[in-house]
Amino acid sequence: MSNQQIAKLFRNVVAAYSIKDEKKFHFQILAYQTAAETILNTTEEIKDLYKEGKLISLPGIGETIKGRIEELFKKDHVAHFDWVLKGIPKSVFVLIEIPTIGPKKAYKLVKEFSLENPDEVIEKLIFKAKNGEIAKIPSFGEKSEQDILRALLEYKTGKNKTARMVLPYAAEIAERIIAYLKKSSVIAEAVVLGSLRRMMPTVGDIDVAVATNEPEKAIQYFVSYPYKDRIVEKGPRTASILTSGGKQIDLMVQPTEGFGALLQHFTGSKAHNVHLREFALKKGLSLSEKGIKNLKGKGQKLKTYDSEEKFYSALGLSWIPPEIREDTGEIELAEQQNLPQLVELSDIKGDLHLHSDFPIEPSHDLGHNSLNEMAEYAKKLNYEYVGFSEHNPSISKHSKNDIYFLIARRNNLIEQIISSNKGIRILKLLEIDILTDGSLAINNNSLDLLDGAIVSIHSSFNTDKNEMTKRVIEGLSHPKAKILAHPTGRLLNKRPGYNLDFEKLFDFCKKNNKALEINSWPLRLDLPDSLIRQAVKYKIKMVINTDSHSLSEMNLMKYGVAMARRGWAEKCDIINTLPYEKLLDWFKK
DNA sequence: GCCGTTTTCGGCCCGACTGTTTTCAGTCG
Incomplete structure (x- = not known):
């Protein structure tokens, strides 16, 4: 069962509680809502956390809900949920997926027209709306009938629009x-x-x-x-x-004088705001997007703040960077004036994952710009250095010798650029496939031509967790292999990524001085923030790269930096904040 | 049902807009 399915089940439970007795179950409703959101926002699979006994570490999941999830995985259903959901037709849970239709409206409509079949409920309700029958129900009217009809039609025709x-x-x-x-x-x-x-x-x-x-x-x-x-x-x-x-x-x-409170409120996250408001309540202060009310004083006059800094400061907190406002400990540290100094775009001294158009004859894609164009563009970005990391030459079409000479030719070209262009330093890297047996796609002679290698998985994604972990660690074990590119292999909205035991990987990287990439490519953004946060705790080095195949993509660095910040990474966690000489030392370590 | 530097009991964020009402319920962020 996926995180999304579990979250949906919890939302159904919330709906059922709301329909049965919203007041009586008010706090259960809140609890399951929070839990559903937590589950939806967790990049780790709930099933994995369950197996590893770590469910309780998630905020909003206590003993009871943990027990429910365990029962769900063991028995495929939860007795308590069966009881809660009893008497609510399944079609209700279809309707609540539609914006502007909540549990109460859904239940009334289903009951009024006896629309128990979840497969037919949308079509039949559209028919009723078109016939003017919804407007006749008490507390509904002509306007709400039209709104419901439009919502139903939009849902029916544009399901894909809901993709984030x-x-x-x-x-x-x-x-x-x-x-x-x-x-x-x-x-x-x-x-x-x-x-x-x-x-x-x-x-x-x-x-x-x-x-x-x-x-x-x-x-x-x-x-x-x-x-x-x-x-x-x-x-x-x-x-x-x-x-x-x-x-x-x-x-x-x-108004301008109250803009700081609005910035704070509307940035969220919801969990951050709820926690912040509870925190403020304990000090006798009530927060809203308008400002801060002192509940203790007689007048209860609203104080306004024109900046976010002043707003947080009024609560005794240092300003919290938006990327970490997820209620994962930032409020506590802001109170101690002890927030991390998150890495910034201006800290980045170079991009180590660039694909030029040099005809290296790879089995994957080539870049669209020349080595020289990319080096020049890097200067515009104020970089001190770049690393060229084209894919390795295809192993099915070339002999070991061919591969050696292809890389040597590229290196010659790089040497020419280095000698004619004093404004930028260049590292000779490659992005090398880790084959299914864990070996690297090119041999030691060819690897010796490089300052270092970025290794990555581009085949056989459906390998099981243990085998994939073994394969990746084996690939990273070569002394030249220093960086694992896009470590989870996920593509946002497209595929979840392969199975890896990250604890084992972190452990290996820590002991052997290997770095994990934070890939800035919009569909990857990989490592995901939650794994970055863990890597920071493990004191694993990371590198923020763009994986650019063209000049314009080199501007995407800010998104990788943003992921690093969301994962609480500081400058010292990121190796491409190092000056050139120190970076070279790191590659040799 | 969760949570803890006021608390293992007794709290639980705050406000917007719409439609159908004639002071509020439902939904959303």
Whole structure:
């Protein structure tokens, strides 16, 4: 059972509790909601954590829910859930997947029309809506009937729209709306918040905040965005639109003097905000997007803050970088003024994973720009050095000798660039396949031509965990193999990645001075943040690379840095923050 | 049902918008 399936089961339990008695089960509802979110946001598989006895380490999962999950894996169902879900038709759980339809509406509709069959409920409800039958039900009306019909039709035709956007794509959409908003004379400031500001690998909705002293005009301007499909909602303080591409943009406004509180509120995460507000309550303070109320004083006057720094400071906390606002210990450390100094883009001194167009005849893809073009571009990025890491020459089409001379020819070209171009240092690397038996795709003679090797898995992904771990460690065991590229092999929204025992891998890397790559490519962002966090705890070295196949991709470094920051990595954890000489020493160690 | 530097008992974030009401329920972030 996947994390998503478990989260869905928990959301069904929440819905069932809400339908049966929302007040009586209020705190169970909260608990299962939190647990569902935790499970959905965990990059580790719940099944693995269950096997390893680590379920209790997840926030919001206590003894009871841990027991439920254990029962689920042992017996394939949970007796308590069977009881909770009893009497609620399965079609209800289909309807609650649709935005604007919650448990109460879903249950009323299913009961009213006896729509017990989950496979037919959408079609039949569309029919009822078109027939004007929903409007006749008490507490429903013509407007809500039309809203439900539209929601049903959108759900039916556009299921794929619900896939979350990869980060850079969301950033592009956000840039366009921000540029539009900034053209308005009534808007003092417009910034992107939410999961995009926290640099989550994928983004659902785009959240935007605006500072204005004329909220009505600002909101009217926002909903007049020319690339919108329709207005989802519009009030005096917030509004939402759907772009013509089907992406939702949420807007919140505050006057300039209260903008700091809004920045804090709308950045999230939800778990961070809930914890922060509970933390504040204990000090007698109540937080909202408007500011801070002192509950102790008589007047209970609202204090406003024009910056986030001042807002956090008023709570006795140092400012917390958005990337780590996930309620995983950051509030406690901010209270002790002891947050980590997260690595920054400006700390990066070079990119060690670049694919040029040098005809090295690899079995995987070649880059689109020359060695020289990429070296020149690296200078524009203020790098001190680059590493060229084309794929190894294909082993099926070349003899060992051919391979040796292909690499030697590339090295000659690199030497020419080094001697003619004093502005940049260059490392001679390669990205080398780890074959299924754990050996590297090229032999020692060829490896001797290199400053070091990046090794990676590009075949037989479906190997079992133990064998894959053995294979990777074997590949990394060669003295020249110093970096494991894109260690999980995941592709966001496409494939989950192969099975690896990361504890064993961390242990090996620690003892043998190997580094794990944080790959900045938008569909990879691999290592994932949770594994980076573990690697930091293990004191494993990492390297942030772009895996660029063209000049423009070399700009993606910021996304790798963002993942490193989400994983609490500091400058000292990342080897390509080292100056050239020290980096070379590290490769030789 | 979770959680702990006020607490192993007794708390549990805060506010927005819509539609159907005539003061609120439902949904969302």
